[in-house]
Amino acid sequence: MTDQQQPVVEPFGFLAPTPPALEPAPAPDDTWEVPGGTAWVYLSDPDAGLRRPVILSDGFESGPSDLDRLWAGLERGDYAFFTELRRRGHDLVLVGYDDRSASILRNAETVTQVVFRAIGERLGDAPLTVGGFSMGGLVTRYALAKLEADGVDHQTALYLSYDSPHRGAWVPVGLQAIAHFLKATPALSRQINSAAARQLLWRHVESVDAEPVEDALRTEFLAELARVGSWPQRPRRIGVANGTGNGVGPGVPPDEDAVTVSGGWFSGTALRTQASGDKRLVARLKGLLSEAEVRTTGIPALDGAPGGTLETFGIAGDRLKLTGSTEIAVRSICFVPSVSAVAIGDLDDPYAEVDALDPYTSELDEFKLARTNEPHSHMSEALGSWILDRLPQ
Structure with missing residues (x-):
């Protein structure tokens, strides 16, 4: 042989390990088919329609996004993040992709279409929250920055990233x-x-x-990110890390x-x-x-x-x-690494004690680190509630 x-x-x-059989996610109130992906909409009040959208992007893996896996990881673990988000009166728009391993630039086009759809279907003028988990934080970061570079109003007040590898x-x-x-x-x-x-x-x-080496596609992506301003400038930028800030791995x-x-x-x-x-x-x-x-x-x-x-x-x-x-x-x-997730250092010095650094040197306006080094994208009450407390009212 x-x-x-x-x-x-x-x-x-x-x-990612082979996933176990999962309990299906609840049926969304609406499903938007957009080029390159799907958005699943969960309203805080189905009778009131879409009023305060929180758009959150899936991250990296092979193949298409799986709603059941997304829901299980962010709702049925240590903290029922989606339930609490809707209890506070926010509407959840989950963005999935036909191919999670496709270029960040390509999947950013999908996010852009979801942002436009949310603006078009929103009742009232409450600003959007846009962000994502893991790679999803980079996809949405680029999508919003490019809209600004193109002179398009994305009507987003808050950008958030959850353990996203900014560096x-x-x-x-x-x-x-x-x-x-x-x-x-x-x-x-x-x-x-x-x-x-x-x-x-x-x-x-x-x-x-x-x-x-730093791959040529990464070099090109970083150059394109810089071309559109590196970060969206209009929204407040927040992020969390599943790692600690004390320099201990x-x-x-x-x-x-x-x-x-x-x-x-x-x-x-x-x-x-x-x-x-x-x-x-x-x-x-x-x-x-x-x-x-x-x-x-x-x-x-x-x-x-x-x-x-x-x-x-x-x-x-x-x-x-x-x-x-x-x-x-x-x-x-x-x-x-924590320094990457909160955009405050570089992987050349991954043991930097973030807690001892000037937080204003981060490219995020505000960030929070975990108490212990947790599994990547783990939804804890400490990190989840910190984000919810900062959503625009």
């Missing part, structure tokens, strides 16, 4: 490399090489032996084996946590007919940085268990 015949099952890639997101180089190495599962490589992933990731590798030590394979098709493969320095080994990749070592130079120990976490090593290890004996020593690592 060749590497090309090894049946690793991975319908959701390395950035970039982090997926370990070794994990990106193994996505390309597993030839039998091309969907993994396609996910890492999708337009949105290239734009989101602080450092990207397009093949097993490529050097980690989730406790992931650098330069250690995170996933090791000791049997089966990929015996001898090891994925290691990122360490700073020159030529640091981050992966040993072995198949039946090929093998490779992956090393990095000049990348900080980002796996253990404070920030919203993802089970990226855990998900990869669970996939590899399907092929042979595999040990997972580290499951969760930093995905969106």
Whole structure:
């Protein structure tokens, strides 16, 4: 059996586990089909119509948005965010995409159409709130900024982002490399090489032996963002981070084996946590007919940085268990560093103690960090209620 015949099952890639069966979301009061996506409308008072729209965008993954997953994550966890939002008299407009891995610029066109539809259907003149979760914060940031650059009134008073990677997101180089190495599962490589992933990731590798760099699509996206003013200027800008501000990360030590394979098709493969320095080994990749070592130079120990976490090593290890004996020593690592989520620093210094920095150096007008390093996009009462308290009345 060749590497090309090894049946690793991975319908959701390395950035999200295979989801369990979910209770369906309640039926929306209205559904707007727009170019490139769908908006699901939940009114605070169905008899009163759309009065105080809060437009919130889905984030990055493979394939189309899933309303049931969105609803479960933001309503049926620790804090019933959507219920509380509508209880306070706001109307929810959830934006989903036909392809969540498509270019941020393309999906921003979908957001623009939803903004126009909300303005057209709104009863009264209450201003809009527009923002999103994870990549959705970048999509809406660009959409509003471009409307301003084009001289269009978006009638938005508040922009918000929820653990959005304003300065970039982090997926370990070794994990990106193994996505390309597993030839039998091309969907993994396609996910890492999708337009949105290239734009989101602080450092990207397009093949097993490529050097980690800022991808050309990210460079172009940042240039386009700068061209339209970088941020929307008219609304107040707020954001939250699922990571802490005290400089303490989730406790992931650098330069250690995170996933090791000791049997089966990929015996001898090891994925290691990122360490700073020159030529640091981050992966040993072995198949039946090929093998490779992956090393990095000049990348900080980002796996253990404070920030919203993802089970990226855990998900990869669970996939590899399907092929042979595999040990997972580290499951969760930093995905969106706190400095990125609150737009106050750069990933070159991911351990910066945000709490000690001048908050006015952030590009957000106001922000809040989590008490502990939580899963990326986790809806907690502390963060959710803080946002709701700032919605325009």
